[in-house]
Amino acid sequence: MDQIAQIIGPLIGFAVSLVGFIVAVDQVTASARLRRQVNFWHEQSKSPSFLSDAAVGRSLERDAAARLLALQAVPGWKLLFPVSIPTAMIWATWQAGTFVGTIPRNELTFDRLIDAANIDDGGLIFLLPGVPMMVLALLAFMTVFVERARVRDAYLEGKPLTPSTVSMGGNHLTAADVLGHLNVLLWLPLSTAGSLLLALFFGITFGMRGQPPTTPLWPEWLSLMMMGGVVAFLPGIHVGLSLYSAVSVKWQHPRPLPSTLKPHRSGEKVSKTRFPTSQRKQK
Numbered sequence: 001m002d003q004i005a006q007i008i009g010p011l012i013g014f015a016v017s018l019v020g021f022i023v024a025v026d027q028v029t030a031s032a033r034l035r036r037q038v039n040f041w042h043e044q045s046k047s048p049s050f051l052s053d054a055a056v057g058r059s060l061e062r063d064a065a066a067r068l069l070a071l072q073a074v075p076g077w078k079l080l081f082p083v084s085i086p087t088a089m090i091w092a093t094w095q096a097g098t099f100v101g102t103i104p105r106n107e108l109t110f111d112r113l114i115d116a117a118n119i120d121d122g123g124l125i126f127l128l129p130g131v132p133m134m135v136l137a138l139l140a141f142m143t144v145f146v147e148r149a150r151v152r153d154a155y156l157e158g159k160p161l162t163p164s165t166v167s168m169g170g171n172h173l174t175a176a177d178v179l180g181h182l183n184v185l186l187w188l189p190l191s192t193a194g195s196l197l198l199a200l201f202f203g204i205t206f207g208m209r210g211q212p213p214t215t216p217l218w219p220e221w222l223s224l225m226m227m228g229g230v231v232a233f234l235p236g237i238h239v240g241l242s243l244y245s246a247v248s249v250k251w252q253h254p255r256p257l258p259s260t261l262k263p264h265r266s267g268e269k270v271s272k273t274r275f276p277t278s279q280r281k282q283k
Contacts, residue, residue, distance in 0.1 A: 031071055037064035052254075059254035066155040070148035073161075078144050085137035086195075089130045093196050094203035101207020108208075110221045134192045139184070142175035142243050149247035156249075158258045178246045183239050191236025197229030 038061055045057030100108075154161055176184045204222060 026076060030076075031068065034064050034068040034071065037061075038068060055254040062156065063253070063255070066152040067148075069155055069161075070151040073151045074144055074147045079141060082137045082141035082144070086134045086192075089134055090195060090199045093130070093199040094206075097200040097203020097205075098207035099203075100200075101204040101209075105208065105211055105218070108204075108219055108222075110219075130196055131189055131192050134195075135184075135189050138188060138192070139175045142179075145243065145247050146175050146178055149249075153249070156255070156258075175243065179239065179242055183242055187235035187239050190232050191234070191239065194229045194232025194234070194236070197225055198233060201226045201229055 041057045041061035041064060043057075045054050045061055151161065179188070201222065205218065208218065
């Protein structure tokens with residue numbers, strides 16, 4: 001067990017650091033990309049050739065500006081903790097599998113797997129709450145995209161952008177509300193358990209790489225573990241598609257403007273009520 005702890009600890013730290021780096025880079029690059037799109041479509045909206053080109057340009061400019069605003073309102077650092085939990089659990093499960101894979105092939109039975117896990121002594125018992133922990137982390141991860149969709153839609157519909165737009169309280173919808181009970185209570189936990197089974201399977205087969213090949217290549221129960229992991233993981237694709245369908249918008253340009261949104265005419269004075277009192281005094 002000391003060997004497992006010595007190996008898993010650094011790997012979890014490395015995985016979390018890597019996830020943090022990826023999230024930070026994605027946040028920076030996505031913001032820069034959307035800013036370029038806003039500037040590009042702003043220039044396209046000034047097209048003197050065709051009114052349709054200008055209308056499409058203005059629509060795409062508003063779409064890019066809405067997504068940029070959503071990205072800034074719900075920053076990428078909110079993804080760090082939700083992504084770290086599944087990453088750490090999968091890494092830990094995979095590494096535990098590599099330790100089990102060092103058992104000679106002719107001795108690798110399911111009972112020996114349980115003995116190697118040393119569950120009675122608290123060995124891999126920490127993996128048991130892995131499924132509910134990963135489910136909660138994945139829901140928090142998906143809620144970030146629900147929040148961003150809420151901000152984007154509010155901007156496109158001309159609604160006031162207030163703290164309640166991205167607040168976790170009030171009438172705010174979380175990923176659990178969007179996905180529904182069946183996805184949250186059945187398909188998401190099932191796919192999470194499948195991912196852990198696959199991580200354990202690949203870890204065991206990776207740990208067996210230094211042993212001489214035998215016939216069959218691995219025990220029958222290990223093949224069942226692989227097939228069970230694949231079957232259990234497949235509903236996760238349905239969950240992901242359900243979320244994508246819920247937060248995506250119909251691609252239509254030019255998008256009809258809401259009746260509450262009034263275009264600003266050139267030369268028109270901006271209403272004083274648009275700015276807070278403190279800002280009017282500074283001006």
